[in-house]
Amino acid sequence: MVKRVRLKVPVYVRKFIEGEYGCDDRGVVKVDKKSELGWLIHAISRSIPYNYTYPEVKKGENLLTIQYTTYEKVYDVPPDKLDSLARQLDEMFRSALINEVRGKHELIGGDYGPYVTCFLERYGIDIDNDVNWQSMRKIYRDYLESISKKRQKIFAG
Template identity: 50%
Template sequence: MQKRITLSVPVYLQKFLVGEFIGEYSEKGACLHVEKRSEIGKLIHLVSRYYPFPVAVPKPAGTTITISYYCREKSYEFPADKYGELTRQLDEIFRRSMICEVRRVHELAGGDYGVHIRQFLNRYQIEADVDVDFETIRKIYRDYLHRISQKNRKILA
C-alpha cells in the first residue's frame, strides 16, 4: 500500500532532497518516492507504529515535500508527533552530505572553502542568500573544521 507523509521543510532542504533522491515537483510541492532500503525509508520504517484507527495529520504550511513509501500493513502509520524529528534528520542528511563533499575537495585543493560550498549549492540549484543564508552554510563547515582541529589537538597533547 502506498502511503504518504507531507512535511514542511525549508526551501534549500526541499531542493536538496529532490536533487539527491531523484524527486519531482508538482503544483502542491515536491514529491519524493523512497524505497524501504534507502536511508529515509529505513527511518520511516523504524518509527512507524501500529495504529488501529485513522490518525489526524496536521496540515503543513509553507514549502512542503511529500514522501511516498510502500508499506504492506495498512494499519502501520508514521506518527504525526515525529514529523518534526524527521525534518531535523533530513536536515542532518543535508549537512552531512555538504560536509563530506566540501571536505573532499577542500583537502585536495586547499584555499577558501566558500567556493566549494557554492559549487555544492549550485549542483542542487540552491541559491545562496535567497533560499538559505550563505554565512549559515559556511558556519556549518567552519564548525566542523573547528571540531576536527580540537580532536586533533587532544590526540597530540
C-alpha cells in the same frame, strides 16, 4: 500500500532531498525502502490501529511530500515523529555538505567557499533567496573547529 508523509522543512532541505531522490512533476519524492530515507521512514513508523490526524498545513509553508510503500495498512509514520524526521533530513543535508566540501578541501586546499557554492548550485539552491551563504559556510567552519578541538585533546593527552 502507497502512503505519503508531508513535512515542513527549509527550502534548501527540500531541494536537496528532491535532488538526491528525484521528484515527479507534482513535487512528490518517491523513496524506495532500500534507500537511506526509506530505511529512516521504516525505522520511525509504527503500527497505529486507530484514526489520527496530521497537523494542518498552512498555505505558503514550504512542504516536502515523501511517498513510500508499506505492506501493512496500519503501519504509518506517527504525527509526533514528523519534527524528528524533518530534523534528521536537515542533518542529512549537513553531512552531505560537509563530506563533499571536506573531500575537495583536503584534496585541493585553499578557500572552501567555492566548494560550498558548487554544492549548493548542484542542487539548485539559490544563494540569494533560499539560504544564507554565510550560514552554509559556517556549517563547514564549525566542523573544522570541532575536528581541531578533537585533535588537540588527542595530542595533549
